[in-house]
Amino acid sequence: MSKPRKIAVVITARPSYSRVKTVLTAVKQHPELELQLIVAASALLDRYGSAVNYIEKDGFEIAAKVFNVLEGENLTAAAKTTGIGILELSTVFDNLRPDIVVTVADRFETMATAISASYMNIPLAHIQGGEVTGNIDEKVRHSITKLADYHFVASENAKKRVILLGENPEMVFNTGCPSIDIAQQVAQKRQLMFNPYEKYGGVGSQPDLSNGYIVVMQHPVTNEYQDSRKHIEATLSAIQKINKPTLWFWPNVDAGADGTSTGIRSFREKYKMENVHFFKNMEGDDFLNLLNFSKCLVGNSSVGIRECAYLGVPVVNIGSRQNRRDRGHNVIDVSYDQEEIVQAVLNFLDQKERKKSDIYGGGDAGEQIARLLKDLPLQFHKTIVY
Secondary structure, eight states: OOOOEEEEEEEOSHHHHHHHHHHHHHHHHOTTEEEEEEEEGGGGOGGGTOHHHHHHHTTOOEEEEEOOOOTTOSHHHHHHHHHHHHHHHHHHHHHHOOSEEEEETTOHHHHHHHHHHHHTTOOEEEESOSOOOSSHHHHHHHHHHHHOSEEEESSHHHHHHHHHTTOOGGGEEEOOOHHHHHHHHHTTOOSOOSOHHHHHOOEEOOOOOTTOOEEEEOOOOGGGGGGHHHHHHHHHHHHHHHOOOEEEEOOOSSTTHHHHHHHHHHHHHHSOOTTEEEESOOOHHHHHHHHHTSSEEEEOOGGGTTHHHHHTOOEEEESSTTTTOOOOTTEEEEOSOHHHHHHHHHHHHTOOSOOOOOTTOSSOHHHHHHHHHHHSOOOOOOOOOO
C-alpha cells in the first residue's frame, strides 16, 4: 500500500479556520491522506481571538506554528509580515515535505504560503479564488490564482473568472465554500444553543437577547485604512441610535485595525452603550448559530455574503470591502453613513420572511475537496491555456 499523500494546510487568521474546518476534518479522516496543519500569523495571537485554541480544542494536531506578525497594523507591517512568512514557511515546508500545500482565500499572509510553495516546487491548491471585492485582497487573490495549480472555487462566477485568467479548466472545480458545510449543520438547530456571555466572556453590558438582537462585525478596508476610525464611528453612532441589544465582534488584523479599535474604545468611554456587548472571537459553529437567530448582521464581513446567504440572515453591508462579490437576496448595501445604516437595520427589524440562497454551495465542499486532493495528479508547473 502506498504512503498517504501529505496535505499541508496553512491557517493564518480566525476566518481562515472557519472557512476550511470541514476540509481539515475530511482530510484527517481520509485513509489515503495525511493532514499537516500549520498555524501562523494572527491565528496565534490572543488579541485577535487565539483561533489556535479552538483548533486544538477541536482535536486537530498542529504540525508547526509560525509567529510572523509584525506589529503596526499598517501597510508597511502587512508587507513585512508577508516577507517574514515566506522565510518561516519555507523552513516549515522543507521540514514537513508535503505533497500538496493548501492556502485559503485572500488575506495578505496567504501570499507568503503561495510564494513559498511555488518556489519550492510544491503543488499548490487555492480555496476561494476567482472572487472580486475591489480592494488589495483582490490583487492577492488573483496573484495566488496564478501561482496555484488547483483551484477550489466557491461559485460559478468565480470559476469563470479563474478560467478567464488563463487557468486550465480541468484544474478548476466549483466545490462551493467549505464554510457552508457548517452553515448547513447550524441551519438544523431550532434555537440558540449556548449563552454567549457565559461561554465567551467579553466586555460591556449584557443585554437581554430573548426579544432579538443585532450582530456587528466590521473590519478596516486596506485601501481606505486611514479612514477606518471615521468608518467605525458611523456604525457606532448608528447602533447607539437604534438602541437594540447588540453583540459586537473585534476586527481582523488588517491595515487600519488600530483606527477601528481606537474608535470603538473611545466611543465606549464617551457613551455607556448599555445595549452592546463586545467579543474577541467565537467558535465557528457557535458564531453561525448566533447569527442564525439574530435580526441582522451589520458591518462588512464576508460571512454576511457567504454563510448568511445560505442561512437567509439579513445583512446590512457597509462600504466597499465586499464590492462586486456575488450576493444572495439577503443583503442591503449602504455607505459609511449613520442614517443609511439606521434605516437599513430598521427595515430588517420589520422583515418577517428570510431570503435564502445556495449561491456559495450546498454543504459538501469539505468532502469534495478531500477527494480531489487525493486523486489529482501532482503538478507544480503550468502554462497559460489561452
